[in-house]
Amino acid sequence: MAASREDIVAVAIQHLNHAPNASMAEIAQAAGVSRATLHRHFSTRAELQYELASRAMDAWAKTHTAVGLDEALSADLDAAGIKRVLDELLTVTLEHSDEHGFALTDHTTHGQPDLVRHANELEEKEIALFAAAQRAGVLRADLPPRWVSNLVYGLLVAVRESMRQGDVARRDLPRIFLDTFYRGTT
Amino acid sequence: MAASREDIVAVAIQHLNHAPNASMAEIAQAAGVSRATLHRHFSTRAELQYELASRAMDAWAKTHTAVGLDEALSADLDAAGIKRVLDELLTVTLEHSDEHGFALTDHTTHGQPDLVRHANELEEKEIALFAAAQRAGVLRADLPPRWVSNLVYGLLVAVRESMRQGDVARRDLPRIFLDTFYRGTT
DNA sequence: ACTATTTGAGACATTAATGTCGCAAACAAG
DNA sequence: CTTGTTTGCGACATTAATGTCTCAAATAGT
Numbered sequence: 373m374a375a376s377r378e379d380i381v382a383v384a385i386q387h388l389n390h391a392p393n394a395s396m397a398e399i400a401q402a403a404g405v406s407r408a409t410l411h412r413h414f415s416t417r418a419e420l421q422y423e424l425a426s427r428a429m430d431a432w433a434k435t436h437t438a439v440g441l442d443e444a445l446s447a448d449l450d451a452a453g454i455k456r457v458l459d460e461l462l463t464v465t466l467e468h469s470d471e472h473g474f475a476l477t478d479h480t481t482h483g484q485p486d487l488v489r490h491a492n493e494l495e496e497k498e499i500a501l502f503a504a505a506q507r508a509g510v511l512r513a514d515l516p517p518r519w520v521s522n523l524v525y526g527l528l529v530a531v532r533e534s535m536r537q538g539d540v541a542r543r544d545l546p547r548i549f550l551d552t553f554y555r556g557t558t
Numbered sequence: 559m560a561a562s563r564e565d566i567v568a569v570a571i572q573h574l575n576h577a578p579n580a581s582m583a584e585i586a587q588a589a590g591v592s593r594a595t596l597h598r599h600f601s602t603r604a605e606l607q608y609e610l611a612s613r614a615m616d617a618w619a620k621t622h623t624a625v626g627l628d629e630a631l632s633a634d635l636d637a638a639g640i641k642r643v644l645d646e647l648l649t650v651t652l653e654h655s656d657e658h659g660f661a662l663t664d665h666t667t668h669g670q671p672d673l674v675r676h677a678n679e680l681e682e683k684e685i686a687l688f689a690a691a692q693r694a695g696v697l698r699a700d701l702p703p704r705w706v707s708n709l710v711y712g713l714l715v716a717v718r719e720s721m722r723q724g725d726v727a728r729r730d731l732p733r734i735f736l737d738t739f740y741r742g743t744t
Numbered sequence: 745a746c747t748a749t750t751t752g753a754g755a756c757a758t759t760a761a762t763g764t765c766g767c768a769a770a771c772a773a774g
Numbered sequence: 775c776t777t778g779t780t781t782g783c784g785a786c787a788t789t790a791a792t793g794t795c796t797c798a799a800a801t802a803g804t
Contacts, residue, residue, distance in 0.1 A: 395760085395761060395762085396761075396762065396763090397761080397762090407762090407763095408764090408765090411762085411763070411764080415763080416762080416763075417761090417762070417763095
C-alpha cells in the first residue's frame, strides 16, 4: 500500500494551499496515487475539501490547546503571563501556517455551517486574547482587536509570499514575523 | 447602450477581487449585460483576465507616477522627503487596493511574461524606496526590504478582510493601515 | 416612422473536470 | 504458491463552463 488516507490528506493540504484550484487529478498525482484511488478515499471533491477544512479546524483548535488559550482567558493573568501566551500563540500559528493557516479561507469552508461556526468560535477566542492583551498594556489599546486578528492573517500571507519567492531566509521568519507584529517597520 | 466596455471592466475587476473563480456568466450578470455581450467585448475568459491584469498594472504604474516615485529614487532626498513619498505611496495604494491590489496575484498574471515582467519592475521600484527609507533612517534597517514589500501586501489583505467583515470602520482604515505599518501593535 | 446597430436569449458544440465502473496488475497475508 | 485485497488504468457518463452562432427584440440615430 503506497499511500494511506492520512498521507493523501497531508499532501492535499500542502498542494491546495499552493494551488487552490488544482484538479482531483493533480491532487492525486501530487499524492502519488491514481485518481480512482483518491476517489476511493473521498467520493467527491467536496468531501475531500470538507475533510481538509475539518482537519485544519481541529489543528487550529489544538494550537489553542497547546498554548493554553482557554485557561489564559479564564484566569486573571498578569501582563507577563498574557505576553507569554500571545508569543506562543503567534509562534505556533506561524509554524503550522502551512497546514491550516490558509486552508481556513472562505473557499474551503464555503457555506458549511458547522465549519463556519467552528472557525468563528476559534477566531473569537483569539480576539478575546488580543483584547485582554490591550487591557493589560501588552498591546496598544487604540487598534480594534478584530483588526489585530486580521493583521495576523495578513502577516501570515506576507510570510507565505516571502517563502514562495525566497525573499527571506526561512530561519529568520519567526523573528521577523513577531517583531513586525509588535514593532512595525520603524 | 446599457454598458460600455469600460463599465464592464470596472465591474469585472471588483467582482473578481471578491470572487476570483466567478464564471463568465456571473461576471456578465454583475456587469448587467448578457454573456453574449461580454463575449462580444472579450472573445475568451483569458482575454478578459489579461485585460484586467494589464489595467491593474497600468493603474499601479500611475500610482507610482502620482507620488513621484521615479523622481524620488533619482534625487538625493532627505529623510523628510522620503517619508513624504512613502506616506503618499502607502495612502494611494490603499485607496486603489480595490482596483489593482488583488488583481495582481499569480492567478491573474499567470504565466504572461510581459505582465510578470511589468509587475516585477514595479515591485522592484517599491523595494528600492523601502531600502532608501531604511538608509535614511525612516524605516528600521534590520528588516529585508523585500519583506517590507510583502508586508504591505499582507496589510492590504488584512484591510480587505476587515472591510469584508465590517470589522473596522472604513474611515479609520487609512490611519490604522499606516500606523500598523510603522508602529506595529505595541 | 424608418433604418441601422447593438443586445439578450437560448441553442448547440466543445472542453475540462468530476464521478463511476470493470478488470488486469500489483501487493499483502497466510 | 494461493488467496484476498488494493490499486492503476482507462473507458464512459455526467456536469459545468466556455465559446459560437442565429434571430427577435431593444435601442439609437436620422
